[in-house]
Each structure stands twice: as C-alpha cells, then as structure tokens.
Amino acid sequence: MAPDWRHLLRWLKPSRPSLQPGEAAPSEAVTVRPPTRHDTVTPPLPATCPAPETAKRRSRPKKPERAPRPTVNRNGIPVLRPGDDLDRLLLETEDAGAAPDTDNTPWAASSSVGHPLEKRTPAGRTAPEGRRPQAARNRHGVPLLSDQDDLHDRFQAAAEAPSPSGERHADRPQRPDDCRRRDKNGIRVLDDCQDLGRLLQAVPAASPDEDDLSDALEQSLAHDARTLIKKKTDGFFPTRRLTLKERLKRYPKPQGQLDLHGATALQAEQRTDSYIRTAHGDGLFTLRIIVGKGLHSEAGAVLPDVVEDRLVRLKRDGLVLSYRWDKGVKRKSGAVIVYLEAPF
Missing domain, CATH: 3.30.1370.110 (Ribosomal Protein S8; Chain: A, domain 1)
Known part of the structure; x- marks a missing residue:
C-alpha cells in the first residue's frame, strides 16, 4: 500500500499555537516563525575583525603637506612647462631679486632647497670647529660666485689676508738663488717668494742708446732676405752645380x-x-x-x-x-x- 504523502506533510507541518481568550488574532502580514528546538544549539557568530591592511591604513598618520618644489634640471635651471605663465614667473623672479629676505618663492619654503640659480653644496657637510667656512669652488679651485655675493667684500677680505710671500715653510731649505732660478730657456721661474706687484711695475724709460739700437735693428730688418744677401755678396749669387x-x-x-x-x-x-x-x-x-x-x-x-x-x-x-x-x-x-x- 502506497503511503499517503498528504498525511505526512500535514503531520510535519507545525501546528499554530492556540489563542488565549484576551489576545487578538495576528494579521496575515505578520509572519510567525516556527518554534526553535531546544536540542539544537546555534553557534555564535564570529566577531568581525578588520583586515590587516585596512587596520594599517587607518593607523597611519597623515603626512604633512610639503611645499611644491620647482621642476629644475641637474644644473639647477628651472624647467618651464607648457601651461606655465611666463609673466607671473618673471615677476616673481624680479621680486625675489629686489627683496631676497622676504622671498615667497616655492624654494624659499624649505631650508634644504636653495635658489635654482645657485649651486648647491653637498648636504650634511659642515665646516669643522675653529676653521673658517670656505666658499664653494670648482674643480680648478676658482671660487663660485652667486648673484647675492658682494664683490667688494670678497676682494677686501682677500686683500686683508696675509700674502703667501711672507710665509716660509719650515721644511723647505733656504737657498740664496731661490728667487732667481731660471728654466732651460733662461726665463725666470716665479715662486711663492716673488712679489708680483714689484715685477709688474712700470718699466723705466729706455736710454737713448737703446733707442738708437732698436731703430737700427728695425731698419735692418725692414728689407727682405734677398736684399740683405745681395748687399753682403755684392749682387753675385753662385749657381748651384748640377749633379x-x-x-x-x-x-x-x-x-x-x-x-x-x-x-x-x-x-x-x-x-x-x-x-x-x-x-x-x-x-x-x-x-x-x-x-x-x-x-x-x-x-x-x-x-x-x-x-x-x-x-x-x-x-x-x-x-x-x-x-x-x-x-x-x-x-x-x-x-x-x-x-x-x-x-x-
């Protein structure tokens, strides 16, 4: 005999609880959940933890906004962009040259960033104690000047410095002909003991005898070589014998x-x-x-x-x-x- 499926479905369907005399019947819109069984235990939901990357992003502090740096090439010259306003840039450059102390250009916001036209010095290099900081020099030892340097102060400081002619090295032997040495061509060799001011002084006027000698030399060299040979040989030029x-x-x-x-x-x-x-x-x-x-x-x-x-x-x-x-x-x-x- 085949089982009656309707009877089984009716048996499995939970029955509605009976209403108390004082309670109202629930509306059709409200859905009644079936009673939960006590023998089944619902596992607790796991706590939602944020992802490690999200936590790191939330914990990172915001970086301070940096001042915009000008785009410069390796020589420190600003690189212009197609959208830049040339009038505004030129006006800012003129204002910076007129009032360098109150410069509002982008490179003045940071002390580590200098003027793009100035040559930067190596970072982290400081002059030792007790020694005067020296100006930047090129590979030939010539000081590099910027547009803010005062040439008068530079030359005055160089004039007040002791001349090298007064300095003597202790380990250098003293020779009587130290200041009169000459090379193989007879030209005097300049050394640190030479006084260039005395050497470059005006030469005294030549004596009359020297003037006459120079005039005679110029007159003798005024003629060509053939004329001079003709005077010496009385106009006779010996012919070369053929081989x-x-x-x-x-x-x-x-x-x-x-x-x-x-x-x-x-x-x-x-x-x-x-x-x-x-x-x-x-x-x-x-x-x-x-x-x-x-x-x-x-x-x-x-x-x-x-x-x-x-x-x-x-x-x-x-x-x-x-x-x-x-x-x-x-x-x-x-x-x-x-x-x-x-x-x-």
Whole structure:
C-alpha cells in the first residue's frame, strides 16, 4: 500500500499555537516563525575583525603637506612647462631679486632647497670647529660666485689676508738663488717668494742708446732676405752645380753609331779613339759603340774590355763625361752609350 504523502506533510507541518481568550488574532502580514528546538544549539557568530591592511591604513598618520618644489634640471635651471605663465614667473623672479629676505618663492619654503640659480653644496657637510667656512669652488679651485655675493667684500677680505710671500715653510731649505732660478730657456721661474706687484711695475724709460739700437735693428730688418744677401755678396749669387744624374737627363738620344764587328783589339781601340775625338769636335753629345757579345768567338768577347779601357782614358782627358752599357751589365750588353763633354 502506497503511503499517503498528504498525511505526512500535514503531520510535519507545525501546528499554530492556540489563542488565549484576551489576545487578538495576528494579521496575515505578520509572519510567525516556527518554534526553535531546544536540542539544537546555534553557534555564535564570529566577531568581525578588520583586515590587516585596512587596520594599517587607518593607523597611519597623515603626512604633512610639503611645499611644491620647482621642476629644475641637474644644473639647477628651472624647467618651464607648457601651461606655465611666463609673466607671473618673471615677476616673481624680479621680486625675489629686489627683496631676497622676504622671498615667497616655492624654494624659499624649505631650508634644504636653495635658489635654482645657485649651486648647491653637498648636504650634511659642515665646516669643522675653529676653521673658517670656505666658499664653494670648482674643480680648478676658482671660487663660485652667486648673484647675492658682494664683490667688494670678497676682494677686501682677500686683500686683508696675509700674502703667501711672507710665509716660509719650515721644511723647505733656504737657498740664496731661490728667487732667481731660471728654466732651460733662461726665463725666470716665479715662486711663492716673488712679489708680483714689484715685477709688474712700470718699466723705466729706455736710454737713448737703446733707442738708437732698436731703430737700427728695425731698419735692418725692414728689407727682405734677398736684399740683405745681395748687399753682403755684392749682387753675385753662385749657381748651384748640377749633379751627374741631372746632367745626363738633359742629353739627347744617341746621335752617332760605330760598329766594331770583325775588328781586332788593336783596330777597335784605334777606331774608338778616332771616332770619339772627331764627334767631340763636331759638337755631338751622345754616341753608341757596338762591341758585340762574342757569341761566335771561342774565347768569348774581347772588344768590351778594350773599348772600356779606352773610354776611361778619354774620360781622364776631359772628352768623355760618362758611359753606360745598354743592358745595364757589360756581360749581357752588346753596345755601350757614351756621353761626351760639352765642347764649349
């Protein structure tokens, strides 16, 4: 038999509590909660704790607002933005220059931020006790001046300071020629013992003798070098003698030729001497003498040595200037080129 589901639902549905005679019936809008069972225990809700990040944010104190810093580059020059008012910035700069004590510019709000045009000094660096604070200097040791420095006070303080000429180092040896040392060029070497004021004083007027000497020197140097040499040499300039190589370059190609093929040694010597003397008298300069290589001779070439001996003798007599073999080497050459002396 199937169970009756309606009967079960009616049994599970809680019944309404009975009304007392003095109580009114509840309205339909009010919803009545079912009675809670005592055997079930409702666990307590956990306490809501704020998140750690939220707690930290709430516990952080607010930072004090800083004065707006001007945008400057690494050289301390303010960088202008597209939206900046140039008239207002220029007026503020003029007001700051007129009244530096009552400056209301942004960089005057903080003592650690200086004027953008002034060079900042390293932070945290203070002068030791007993020592006068020195002005900022560049890498060459030259003091850096700002637009608020008084040049009169600077130079007056430098004038009142003792000069280095009066100071003497204890460990420095005393030399008699300490102030008269000169370098290898004869120029005096300036040292801390030199008095620049005395050295830079006006030079006394030159004596008349020195004036005459300077005038004579100027007059002598007024002419050019060629005029001075002409006065010393009486107008005669010796010409430079040409070298042998330069003279041979001016000689023409061979103008005459002598063939000694088939001649004996005695005949070759006589014919060579006669031919050269005749050509020198005719005014020729370059000759060619064919002596042969001796290819058809059993003992080899004989005429080259005979002709060379005759040319050496004629060179001593002043008829031959020089000679050369056409191939550069006597063993490989079959002719010799002879250069004669000029007949005049």
